[in-house]
Each structure stands twice: as C-alpha cells, then as structure tokens.
Amino acid sequence: DAKTTQPTSMDCAEGRAANLPCNHSTISGNEYVYWYRQIHSQGPQYIIHGLKNNETNEMASLIITEDRKSSTLILPHATLRDTAVYYCIVRVGGGSEKLVFGKGTKLTVNP
Amino acid sequence: DVKVTQSSRYLVKRTGEKVFLECVQDMDHENMFWYRQDPGLGLRLIYFSYDVKMKEKGDIPEGYSVSREKKERFSLILESASTNQTSMYLCASSPLSYFTDTQYFGPGTRLTVL
Numbered sequence: 001d002a003k004t005t006q007p008t009s010m011d012c013a014e015g016r017a018a019n020l021p022c023n024h025s026t027i028s029g030n031e032y033v034y035w036y037r038q039i040h041s042q043g044p045q046y047i048i049h050g051l052k053n054n055e056t057n058e059m060a061s062l063i064i065t066e067d068r069k070s071s072t073l074i075l076p077h078a079t080l081r082d083t084a085v086y087y088c089i090v091r092v093g094g095g096s097e098k099l100v101f102g103k104g105t106k107l108t109v110n111p
Numbered sequence: 112d113v114k115v116t117q118s119s120r121y122l123v124k125r126t127g128e129k130v131f132l133e134c135v136q137d138m139d140h141e142n143m144f145w146y147r148q149d150p151g152l153g154l155r156l157i158y159f160s161y162d163v164k165m166k167e168k169g170d171i172p173e174g175y176s177v178s179r180e181k182k183e184r185f186s187l188i189l190e191s192a193s194t195n196q197t198s199m200y201l202c203a204s205s206p207l208s209y210f211t212d213t214q215y216f217g218p219g220t221r222l223t224v225l
Contacts, residue, residue, distance in 0.1 A: 034213070043115075043201050043216035044154075091212075098144065098156035098169060099203070099214055 004088045009106040012082075018075040020105050022088030025069045030092055033064060035073045036101070037084040044087070044101070047073065078109045114138070115217035117202050123223045130189040132220050134202030141207035143185035144214065145169075145177060147198040154201070160185055161207070192224045 005023040012018040024033065034049040048055055048062045050071075055062045061074040075082055087104040091097065118133035136143065144159040146169075156169030158177040166177050174196060178186045185204075189196055199221050203214040 043219045046213050046215055101153050
C-alpha cells in the first residue's frame with residue numbers, strides 16, 4: 001500500500017463540519033483512497049472510498065484533489081459519536097489483500 | 112446493511128485451553144479475514160479465506176488455525192491458548208470484486224488468556 005500521512009489528532013465542535021486531511025503523494029493510478037474509522041474498543045467501520053471523483057454517502061464526503069496526491073474526509077455535522085480514530089488508506093481495487101492501517105487521526109468531537 | 116457478527120465480545124480463557132472464535136457474515140461475501148489488533152502494532156492478518164474450504168496464511172498464523180465449512184462462517188481456532196494471544200480479534204468480510212474490496216468488520220472479540 002502507498003504511504004499516507006495524517007495529522008495525529010484533531011478537535012471539532014459538535015454540530016460543525018470535521019475536515020480530516022490525508023496526504024498520499026505516491027499514490028498510483030489504479031489505487032483507491034479508502035477511509036475507515038474505529039471507535040474505542042469496537043471493530044473498524046468502513047466510511048467511504050473513491051478513485052478520482054469526489055464521493056458522498058450518508059456518512060461523509062470525500063474530496064480528492066485533481067492530482068490525487070491528497071484528500072479530505074468531511075463529516076458535515078459532527079456529533080459526539082463521531083469521536084474515533086480515522087484511517088486513510090490507499091490500495092488497489094479488487095483482490096483480497098489485507099488492510100494495513102497507519103496511525104490515523106484521533107478526532108475528538110467536543111460538546 | 113452488511114452485518115458481520117462475532118460469537119463473543121469478551122472472552123477469558125486459561126493457558127492451554129482450545130479456543131474457538133466464530134464469525135458469521137450475512138452478505139454472501141467470498142472473502143473473510145481474521146486479524147488481531149494490539150496497541151502499537153496495528154492490525155495484523157492471521158488468516159484469510161477466499162472461498163469455502165480455502166484458506167491462506169497471513170502474517171502471523173503460528174498458534175492459530177481456521178475453518179470455513181460454509182460461505183457465511185469463518186472460525187478461528189487457538190489450538191492451545193497462551194498469554195501472548197491476549198488481544199482484540201477482528202473478523203472482516205469483503206465481496207469478490209475487480210473494482211473494490213471494501214472490508215466490513217465485526218465488533219471484535221477481546222480475548223484474555225490467563
């Protein structure tokens with residue numbers, strides 16, 4: 001997997017948008033950007049993924065820069081339950097390869 | 112919604128016991144995985160399976176075995192539990208797809224071996 005760089009921690013006020021950045025300057029043309037999160041003592045949860053275009057689902061939006069070297073995960077209205085470690089991963093689509101999580105960003109949503 | 116369930120959230124066993132961890136997914140996924148997660152070490156793949164009765168070793172298979180007799184069920188077996196197998200065990204499944212291999216995780220089993 002290509003290497004990703006994320007800030008160690010971020011804070012966000014409840015009800016505001018949380019914007020989590022990720023750098024992946026060595027991403028290859030066939031690699032997708034995936035985001036997962038892990039709430040304390042629970043299994044990781046898939047959030048969203050994309051290749052080139054921006055993506056949105058019921059949980060979040062993913063903005064990928066035109067050169068694909070960085071991306072931003074946006075939680076539009078953060079709640080206390082969004083407090084978690086967020087992992088940005090780049091990997092080739094298809095196949096059955098293991099997931100490799102880096103250190104991720106610890107997002108704390110404050111009341 | 113994809114659902115991956117694991118047989119126990121918390122488990123306490125004694126050294127030398129045989130331990131069975133069960134995982135069931137309800138989305139007809141071909142691929143299933145067993146990971147363990149330890150502080151500072153991240154996720155480590157123990158075994159995975161891409162079809163019924165098929166299995167492949169991951170990075171740390173020693174001391175573990177697996178069984179996949181049905182597509183929806185993937186079992187992890189600790190033949191003789193040891194204290195260094197105290198960990199969070201995570202099961203995941205993913206569909207067979209050329210374009211994406213999103214893995215969906217269960218809630219995890221926190222195993223303590225005394």
